[in-house]
Every structure is written in structure tokens, then in C-alpha cells.
Amino acid sequence: MTKPRIGVIISSTRDTRFADKPAGWLMEKVKDHPDLAFELVDLRDQDLPFFNEPASNLWMPSSDPRAVAWQEKLAGFDGFVFVVAEYNRSITGALKNALDQAYKEWNRKPFAALAYGSLGGARALEHLRLIGIELQMVPLRNAVHIGGGDFFTVSPLGANGPMSEIEGHLEGSLKAMLEELTWWARTLQTARS
Template identity: 35%
Template sequence: MIDVAIIIGSTRPGRKGEAVAGWVHDLAVRRGDARFEVVDLADFALPPLDEPMPAITGQYTRAHTRTWAAKIASYDAYVFVTPEYNHSAPGPLKNAIDYLYAEWTNKAVGFVGYGTAGGARAIEHLRLVMSCLQVAHVSAQVELSLFTDFEDFTAFHPARRHKDTLTTLLDQVIAWSTALRALRRGEHCGA
């Protein structure tokens, strides 16, 4: 069975990510075709990248990096729940991604964004980053508006249409992650 991390991409006080990730998780666990777990970046307290060697070497010297690496390596796929800050993804999420390399590769990712423009620009930036890490990012994405999906910009009440989009996103993430399983296991197709 595929293991999927729903990663809360913001660590800021008053963030909306916990509510959004809870909604994603509640819908996802009803499926029965994968295991889902919410992973909160705030629980890892990663400082600004402090590893002396590039992540691609896998030579981690810090305990917090090894803990983060083990957590991320344990999943087959990811759903990033990300706000949009100043037309991009939050710094702590980018920092957490940059800590690792091999732990991300040959897996699948989907994006659930939120903000005044639905998090679309944050998602586009994250697509570029994940491409560099050899992560298959699926086409479906959920874009939640602070104007219409959050009452008074605080209480999360997603429009009904987002459920269908999230279902499609999860279908795609699970399908791609399943297809990439052979690469994760080191099996290569050859003649």
C-alpha cells in the first residue's frame, strides 16, 4: 500500500494549514487505497539549512536532518498544503525541501494551495523545485481562496467543488506513486 504524507508547509502562528491539512486527511483516509499521515513542519524545527555538504551527497551531519530524512524517506508520495506568501511558497517549506535529495526522488506529489489567489503561484514555484528533485508532480491542484473558502479569512469552509478536485489529485498521486514503485526499489526496465 502507498504511504502518503500530507505536509503542512507553514510554521507561522495563526496559520490556516492545520485546518486545510485536516480536511485533506479526513477526505483521504476514507479512500482505503493508501495510508495517509499529516506531517507538520513545525514539529521538526529545522533551522535555516545548516548542512555543510549538498543534499545530493546524502552526507547528513546534523541530528535534525537525519530525523527529517528518515521521516520523508518513509513515504511513497506527498501532498503539500501550502500558503502563498509574496507570490511564492513559504520559506520554511522550501528550506525543508532543500535539506534532502534522494529521500524525495522517484515519488509523486500533489499540491493544495491557499491564499488570495488560491496559492497558485506558490504551487508553480514548488513544481519547479520538485522537478529538479525528480518528483512527479500531478496536474490536478486544489486552489483555496481566502476570500471564498475562509469565513472572515479565518474559519475554513471549502466550497463543495474542491472535494472533487482533491479526489482527482489523490487519484493521480496514488497512480503515479504506484507507477514509480519500480524506480524506488531500484528496478529498471531494460531490453
């Protein structure tokens, strides 16, 4: 069995987004992971239209080649980590659109999250978990949350410090998340095959 491939999806597409800093930190932490292979997937680079198909690709093939390319990209992954920005107590519109552009490519795959915001992106992640259940994904319990004082320590809205200033607070949750993701990615990869 090959090493499970995990897509790390940056969910914010704003020019002034904060996501690049925690995503860069995460990719540095997982670059030599012994059991999982990680690839950064930036929604900015996907050229996705607003969902405008007659139905989900569960029911009929998508006609827009950009949506089909997105579906093909997702099909190559065995799981996901979403870098989740909280916008008005939920996920970004760009992430919701990206989720809606596929269906069967998400099925029976685990997902974890690195969420951020004043409350650690917790409300957005709860919404994402509900969406993931409908897409027949396996939302994981463990996640990394950057919130409160830690968020304002590293965010441009606060001191804009380096991630190294707060990583001691995040490493325990990162370890737990990666252990859980490894187990589910391997288990579901085997079951899907």
C-alpha cells in the first residue's frame, strides 16, 4: 500500500489573507512525515467557477472543465487538512464553492483542520464538519486551533509575530491530529481499495 496522500487545502483566497503563515508552518512540520505525503492545494490557484452544474457529480458528470480538473485533483488524495479561516462564524465562500464542485471525490476520506480566528476558527470548523458528513467524509475529532492571544500574537491584526512564538502551544494538538489522520487515512485507503 502506498503512503496516503493528504491535500492541505488553503480555504481563504483574499489578497490579505493570514492563511499563508499557518499553512507554511504546517507544511514545514509535516514535510518529513514518515507515514503520510502532504501536498499544498491553494484555492487561489484552482480557477473554480461558482457552482453552476445541473446536479452534483454524484448524479451526472460535470460539464465545466475547471470543475472536472478540480475533481480529478481531489481524486488523487486519500485525505485532507483544511486551513480554515472563520468568516462571520462559518467557512469562506471559496471553500464552500470548492466543496460543492465535487462529491464522490470527497467520499470515505478523512479530514482534519488547522483553524484560526479570535475563537480559534471553532465555529467555522463545526460547519465544515457538518458539510463533510454530507459529503460522506470522516471529520476528525482532533484539530489545531489558533485563537485568542495566540492568534493576535501571530496575526497582522495583532503583533504579526512568527509562528515560532506560539508553536509550543500547538504541538500537542498537531501531534494528536496527525496520529488520528494517519490511522484514518490508512484504514480508509485500505477499505476503498
